[in-house]
Structure formats: structure tokens, C-alpha cells
Amino acid sequence: MQLHHLVNTLGQDLQRRYGEKVHKLTLHGGFSCPNRDGTIGRGGCTFCNVASFADETQQVKSIQTQLQERAGEIHRAKKYLAxxxxxxxxxxxxxxxxxxYEQALEAADIVGLCVGTRPDCVPDAVLDLLADYVAQGFEIWLELGLQTANNTxxxxxxxxxxxxxxAAITQRARALGIKVCTHLIVGLPRETHHDNMDTLKQVLDVGTDGIKLHGLHIVEGSTMAKAWRAGRLEAPTLESYIATASEMIRHTPSNIVYHRVSAAARRPTLLSPLWCENRWLAMTEMFRALDKNGAQGSAIEDTFVFVPPTALPAQ
Ligand code: SF4
Incomplete structure (x- = not known):
């Protein structure tokens, strides 16, 4: 099973552009969230595992220490995106x-940054800072949590x-050369296959460079966990997730990079659905669906034809 023959994956995209494997190295900056502390909202997003918030933001090691510790763990690549x-x-x-950011960028093997954030938390000064790194030759991804385009x-x-x-922050970032990766969730409460397809259409109309997809996870400590325990909420089945997510991929132009097509989670934090404990289950089913129905971009009139990696000229 080689999903990158059917989907323009980030791993394949980086390999193609850098001529070698580039690994994403997760670092913890010890940041908080304005949707928790009252600046924007309280209580956080209803799917968020806010119970882990305090633990995660306490005693965060320095970036240099994290880099040193992780460098010893990872032998799969010579270059990294922080x-x-x-x-x-x-x-x-x-x-x-x-x-x-610069503690990370100063490390010898780091080729750029991926910065996960909210669309309403990227002021011009931050965009200018990131654009400055782009001008220095770094690869900068702004990973924006959107989840759905449906305002309701x-x-x-x-x-x-x-x-x-x-939409506004995406357009400003991309105009400055910053790549945008849009995070979307399939299976949010009361959303249908049609809602997810409509979200994709609106995201594509605005323009994006990457997409990260996963099914709704109901996790301990979230507002949704209470609704799930009360029998008022269900997580998507594997079949419904694959049916919708694979169609979204098929309707995505082939030049857009998929950073992720499903996500895994584990008990006891994960309450439902339990199929996402096994990340290979979703990957295998996704491969089957795309292999049967067509690869990324096959469901649209897409002038950019997806070129499987085996057919690429040598770099
Ligand atoms: S999902 Fe992100 S934006 Fe929402 S409450 Fe959690 S940390 Fe904040």
C-alpha cells in the first residue's frame, strides 16, 4: 500500500523538492489558547481535550533541549521542519x-517551520515575521485550524x-509567500457529507497550499465527551469517514499537499471512535477507496494531472 501514489502527501512533496526525506519534528512552545483564557472565549472548542491543557503548558523544556533530545530519537531523515x-x-x-522560532531555525538541519494556530490569532506583526523567514529561504507553513467552513x-x-x-488571513499569508495548511474535521455534530464537500469547495475557492484531514475524535475532558456519555453525540464510523474523506481528496486539485488524511488517538484519552486507535486501519481503507474510485484530483476537471512518484524524472 503506497498512499503517495494516489495522494500528494507532504512526505512525497518534501522528498520531491529537497531530494531527500524531510521529517516533521514536533516541538512544544508552551503556548496557551485565547479560546480558553477569556481573550476570545472560555471553555475552548467543544472537541478540545482541555483537561490536558495545564499539564501540557507546564514545565516546557527549552527549544534547544527539545531539539537535542529529539535528534537522538530520529534517524529517519537528515532535514527537518520544526x-x-x-x-x-x-x-x-x-x-x-x-x-x-529562531532557536529552532538556527539548528543546522532545520529547513523551516510549521506553526499551528487559530485564524484569529495571526496579527500583521506575526505575518511579517514569518514572511521574513520566507525571504531568508526557509519553508514556512501556517497551519490554520478551520475545521469547517459552516459558520453555524x-x-x-x-x-x-x-x-x-x-479566508482573510489565508489570503494575506499566501500573498506574503507563507504556505497555508488548512485543518478540517469530518463528522462534526449535525454535519453531513454535503457539509464537508461544501467546506472543501469554500476552502479551495479561497486557495490553500495544504490540507490536514481527520475524523472527529471524542476525547476525555472535552465538552463533547459529556454529550457522548449522555448519548447525544456519535463519532463517525470508519466507513462514513472514508466515504467522505476520500471524496474530498478526489475533489482536491493535485497540486495541494495533504499533510494528513486521518489521525490516530489512544485510550484512555480517546473515547470514540475506537477505530482510530489503529492508524493503519484508516490508511488501508483510504488506499482501497482511492484505488477503486480514483486518485486525488480525479473527480474534478483538473488541468494539473497527478504524477505518481515513480513516474517523476530523477532529481
Ligand atoms: S482546539 Fe485549539 S483553539 Fe480550540 S480550545 Fe483547543 S487549543 Fe484552543
Whole structure:
């Protein structure tokens, strides 16, 4: 099973452009979230595992220490993208962000940054800082949590921003040469296959460079966990997830990079669905669906034809 023959995966995209494997190295900046502390909202997004929040943000090691520790663990690549993943990694004074990002960028094998954040938490000063790294030759990805383009759902899940906010920051970032990766969730409460396809269409209309997809996870400590325990909420089945996610991929132009097509989680934090404990299960089913129905971009009139990696000219 080689999913990258059917999907333009980040791993394959990096291999193609750098001529070697580039690994995403997750770092913790110890950031907080404005949708928790009252700046934008309280209680957080209803799917978020806010119970782990305090543990995650306490006693974060320095970036140099994290890099040293991780370098010993990872032997699969010689180059890395430093990935600031947890919570809102632009939620600090710009000088603090600059100091943290540059500790990572100064490491010899780091070729760029992936910065996960909310669309409403990227002021111009942060965009300018990231654009400056682009001008220096670094690869910079702004990973924006959107989850859905449906403003009614965004309100229901307490995101604290609307689609228009996402669209505006995406356009500004991309105009500065910063790549945008859009995070989307399949199976949010009361959303249907049609809603997910409509979200994809709106995201593509605005323009993006990458997409990260996963099914709804109901996790301990989230608002959704209470609704799930009360029998008022169900997580998507593997079949429904694959049916929708594979169609989204087939309707995505082939030049857009998929950073992820499903995500794994583990008990006891994970409550439902338990199929996502086994990441290979979803990957295998995704491969089967795309192999049967067509690869990324096959469901649209896409002038950019997906070129399987085996057919690429030698670099
Ligand atoms: S999902 Fe992200 S934006 Fe939402 S509450 Fe959790 S950390 Fe904050």
C-alpha cells in the first residue's frame, strides 16, 4: 500500500523538492489558547481535550533541549521542519515568538517551520515575521485550524471565529509567500457529507497550499465527551469517514499537499471512535477507496494531472 501514489502527501512533496526525506519534528512552545483564557472565549472548542491543557503548558523544556533530545530519537531523515503543534503557537508577544522560532531555525538541519494556530490569532506583526523567514529561504507553513467552513457549526463548536476570518488571513499569508495548511474535521455534530464537500469547495475557492484531514475524535475532558456519555453525540464510523474523506481528496486539485488524511488517538484519552486507535486501519481503507474510485484530483476537471512518484524524472 503506497498512499503517495494516489495522494500528494507532504512526505512525497518534501522528498520531491529537497531530494531527500524531510521529517516533521514536533516541538512544544508552551503556548496557551485565547479560546480558553477569556481573550476570545472560555471553555475552548467543544472537541478540545482541555483537561490536558495545564499539564501540557507546564514545565516546557527549552527549544534547544527539545531539539537535542529529539535528534537522538530520529534517524529517519537528515532535514527537518520544526513543528509547533500544540495549542496556539502565535499567541504571544512577537519578540517571544521570534526568540522561540529562531532557536529552532538556527539548528543546522532545520529547513523551516510549521506553526499551528487559530485564524484569529495571526496579527500583521506575526505575518511579517514569518514572511521574513520566507525571504531568508526557509519553508514556512501556517497551519490554520478551520475545521469547517459552516459558520453555524463553527458557532456550535465554540470556535470563536468565522469562515471569513480564516479566508482573510489565508489570503494575506499566501500573498506574503507563507504556505497555508488548512485543518478540517469530518463528522462534526449535525454535519453531513454535503457539509464537508461544501467546506472543501469554500476552502479551495479561497486557495490553500495544504490540507490536514481527520475524523472527529471524542476525547476525555472535552465538552463533547459529556454529550457522548449522555448519548447525544456519535463519532463517525470508519466507513462514513472514508466515504467522505476520500471524496474530498478526489475533489482536491493535485497540486495541494495533504499533510494528513486521518489521525490516530489512544485510550484512555480517546473515547470514540475506537477505530482510530489503529492508524493503519484508516490508511488501508483510504488506499482501497482511492484505488477503486480514483486518485486525488480525479473527480474534478483538473488541468494539473497527478504524477505518481515513480513516474517523476530523477532529481
Ligand atoms: S482546539 Fe485549539 S483553539 Fe480550540 S480550545 Fe483547543 S487549543 Fe484552543
Amino acid at each position: 513543528y509547533f503543534q500544540a495549542y496556539t503557537n502565535t499567541y504571544a508577544e512577537v519578540q517571544v515568538l521570534k526568540n522561540m 457549526t463553527l458557532k456550535r463548536i465554540n470556535r470563536g471565529h468565522d469562515f471569513e476570518c480564516y
